[in-house]
Amino acid sequence: MEVLTTEQKIINAANKIFSLKGFAATKTREIAEEAGINLALLNYYFGSKENLFKIVVKEKFKMLIEVMAPILSDTTIPLRDKVESITNNYTQLLLENEELPIFVLNEWSVNKEMFAEITLNARKIAQPVIENQLKESGLELSVADFITNILGLIMFPFVAKQLIISSGLIKEEEFITFVTERKDKIIAWILK
Amino acid sequence: MEVLTTEQKIINAANKIFSLKGFAATKTREIAEEAGINLALLNYYFGSKENLFKIVVKEKFKMLIEVMAPILSDTTIPLRDKVESITNNYTQLLLENEELPIFVLNEWSVNKEMFAEITLNARKIAQPVIENQLKESGLELSVADFITNILGLIMFPFVAKQLIISSGLIKEEEFITFVTERKDKIIAWILK
DNA sequence: GTCTATATTGTGATAGAC
DNA sequence: GTCTATCACAATATAGAC
Incomplete structure (x- = not known):
């Protein structure tokens, strides 16, 4: 049973949702939910939706x-x-x-x-x-x-x-x- | 010099912007501007962004x-x-x-x-x-x-x-x- | 690092005058 | 048919407590 860091959980979720819907149609709330983390953490770790997307x-x-x-x-x-x-x-x-x-x-x-x-x-x-x-x-x-x-x-x-x-x-x-x-x-x- | 109906102007603009940016990234205001018409007319003629997109x-x-x-x-x-x-x-x-x-x-x-x-x-x-x-x-x-x-x-x-x-x-x-x-x-x- | 609450701005859509 | 003004809410981002 692997334990993922919060950062990795966000990346994984972003990977999934962005791929499915594209940049514009993806909501940061959806990524946060998929990752099982708080929305504010997304910005804490990655600064912005665009930056996360680039990664x-x-x-x-x-x-x-x-x-x-x-x-x-x-x-x-x-x-x-x-x-x-x-x-x-x-x-x-x-x-x-x-x-x-x-x-x-x-x-x-x-x-x-x-x-x-x-x-x-x-x-x-x-x-x-x-x-x-x-x-x-x-x-x-x-x-x-x-x-x-x-x-x-x-x-x-x-x-x-x-x-x-x-x-x-x-x-x-x-x-x-x-x-x-x-x-x-x-x-x-x-x-x- | 061809004169286009308002409806056709909107279709043409929508064609251009949707193709360039996709559905989610396209703003209805941008289509209206490109068409040179008022934003309200877009909804008057087509009801919704989604309906215009389908067309x-x-x-x-x-x-x-x-x-x-x-x-x-x-x-x-x-x-x-x-x-x-x-x-x-x-x-x-x-x-x-x-x-x-x-x-x-x-x-x-x-x-x-x-x-x-x-x-x-x-x-x-x-x-x-x-x-x-x-x-x-x-x-x-x-x-x-x-x-x-x-x-x-x-x-x-x-x-x-x-x-x-x-x-x-x-x-x-x-x-x-x-x-x-x-x-x-x-x-x-x-x-x- | 993680949360709640909120500021701030987009954005689709419509009411109502002309 | 066309416009101005505005509603209603969705969405990114951040302040500040813990």
């Missing part, structure tokens, strides 16, 4: 980046294996955090200023490595297209989940099977 | 669906041509409404209840047609994967635009070229 978003964002960056920039991993492990890792991560991609992408587009400070030197390290590997494997694909296609094929089902389900293309209870079975196919689609 | 979202949503549905369900168009015209039409639509996909997909996932009434019999009509054409063309692809892949490959660059740009994968001013050049590639990727 949560950065954490979520880090989750997304950390799946890709180290794998992509590793020169010893063959391209095929990179696609495979990114696909597997992301699918797993997203199944455990279904609201993660739409939350991050939306808040990013609505709230550009907040993300200005988050920079990606990850890309700078990975780009030449991938460029090389794409050339070697004979795939006529730019790095931008390669990344966009992998992420798009993996993440889009989660981003568009409600659309896919209410259209009846697949049923709610089939969703896990749907994205799980896509994993192997994605590797084939990307690598032709 | 806007349904309109946006219709834009997205109308691009696909008639093409997909047409039995006389070969699969190859369907992919081509959907790719072209969507890319054009999204270039003119860059915020459209993230807005619709996010509001849909955050605000499921609001969309409950919007049903898709479009899918019911298109599904058997596409299923048949996929089989005939020898592509081992389910309808769900086919739709998900087309939409993902076309829409994801717009959904993840901020991520792609701040990573430095492509520059802001290269974005139009990037998605335009993807059009031809997408046809090849989908049809193997």
